[in-house]
Amino acid sequence: MTEPLLLAEVVLKLESPAAVAAPEQHDGLYATVREVARDGWSDSGAPWVPPSSLAGSFRTHLRAAAGEETERLVMGYEEERSTQGRPSSVRFLGTHLREPAVAPRTRTAVDPYRAAAATGLLHTHELLQPGCLITCWIQVDAPEHHRTVLDHLATWNPVIGGGRSTGHGTTTTVSLRSAVLDLSTQEGRRLWLTHGGPALFEAAGLEPIDLEQAKTGPKAGTxxxxxxxxxxxxxxxxxxxxxxxxxxxxxxxxxxxxxxxxxxxxxxxxxxxxxxxxxxxxxxxxxxxxxxxxxxxxxxxxxxxxxxxxxxxxxxxxxxxxxxxxxxxxxxxxxxxxxxxxxxxxxxxxxxxxxxxxxxxxxxxxxxxxxxxxxxxxxxxxxxxxxxxxxxxxxxxxxxxxxxxxxxxxxxxxxxxxxxxxxxxxxxxxxxxxxxxxxxxxxxx
Known part of the structure; x- marks a missing residue:
């Protein structure tokens, strides 16, 4: 791999409660508490937003803004019932949450016939609270897609997790930084081989991108x-x-x-x-x-x-x-x-x-x-x-x-x-x- 890589760091701010649920916590058993997804590497299991959730949101945003053909070229595709396809040139490598306050919310459903609480539907959701900052690190392999990805990251305000129809998970992009890592140079290869994770992004010298238009404009798709x-x-x-x-x-x-x-x-x-x-x-x-x-x-x-x-x-x-x-x-x-x-x-x-x-x-x-x-x-x-x-x-x-x-x-x-x-x-x-x-x-x- 000698082509230049685009490294991008986007920081999102939660504007409303949100959660990516973790049904695997209960091994398939029904539970009245729906917990947020948590990582497996911290001692206490910190709240986590899987990168796959953000990748799916960005794919949808790219399709709405640039069309299905661009979305397939950039994000890849798989032909149904065949071995044909194209891998994605965009890699959502990881996420990190800052100030991830979690609060429970208990609710029930109303029986439409009795106009009273329905039996057995009382449940509690764990929700990340507004103000939480979500950092996502992204790598783009194909140089011809670098500008396309950056342009659409600048206007991306994803909705995270469940409860979209009741206002949950809305975000605002508060910062976007990027750098190009040229692996055809000695310095580029040195950084690639001696750094990993977020340290690689910082060592590459990320530069901020102006988001004023994205901040003040209306949320896409709403x-x-x-x-x-x-x-x-x-x-x-x-x-x-x-x-x-x-x-x-x-x-x-x-x-x-x-x-x-x-x-x-x-x-x-x-x-x-x-x-x-x-x-x-x-x-x-x-x-x-x-x-x-x-x-x-x-x-x-x-x-x-x-x-x-x-x-x-x-x-x-x-x-x-x-x-x-x-x-x-x-x-x-x-x-x-x-x-x-x-x-x-x-x-x-x-x-x-x-x-x-x-x-x-x-x-x-x-x-x-x-x-x-x-x-x-x-x-x-x-x-x-x-x-x-x-x-x-x-x-x-x-x-x-x-x-x-x-x-x-x-x-x-x-x-x-x-x-x-x-x-x-x-x-x-x-x-x-x-x-x-x-x-x-x-x-x-």
Missing amino acids: ATVLPALTWCVVDALHIGNGTRAAAAPTADGAAGPQVALLLRDHDGTPYVPGTAWKGLLRHRTAYILRSTGHEACPGTADTCGTCSVCETFGWTGEDGQGARGLLRLPDTPLQGATVVQRQHVALDRFTGGAAEGLLYSEEVAESGTLTLTIGSDRDPGTLPAPAVAALTLALRDLHDGLIGIGKGVTRGQGTLRCTQPEVLDGLVPEARATLTRSIPAGATA
């Missing part, structure tokens, strides 16, 4: 499906983090009731997770479609994989079958929240008084605003029109108080109001017209 809408809390909002904390002792020194804590982000701000938005809006979208004569499955264990709701929100089936949703519903921080503790107790059915031992407290946000921006990796014009129209009407139902989000909706919690009702009013007529035009023949609304 488009807004509906206008960003700001919502305010009307009564109280509680989305728990799955844990309880001991309350302060009472005046007589007795232990206080356990407090169900709000879900908070890495900065301590309460927020509504993208999974909550997705579950609520999927269920209501399907309900509206069925009510207007369109086919739509109820979701959860009954996903069909063929209706417009499954296509738009994603679906899972038996034997690992399924597809990721086309929408992206991110976590939405609650700004200006007033958080208080509310006490509750169950009543004894026989005495009519408070039941002994059933006093508890929960944190609720009694005020605050949050902004929801629904995006997609696809051109919004290619999304199923009936599903997008029903989604618009689902947001209107949320504004009208017909549905709520979080816990305690049936007892006056979880009501949100849109602070831009005129925007919703402008979207509703076209949404209704779309659903009317697309009613299948023979169906009744």
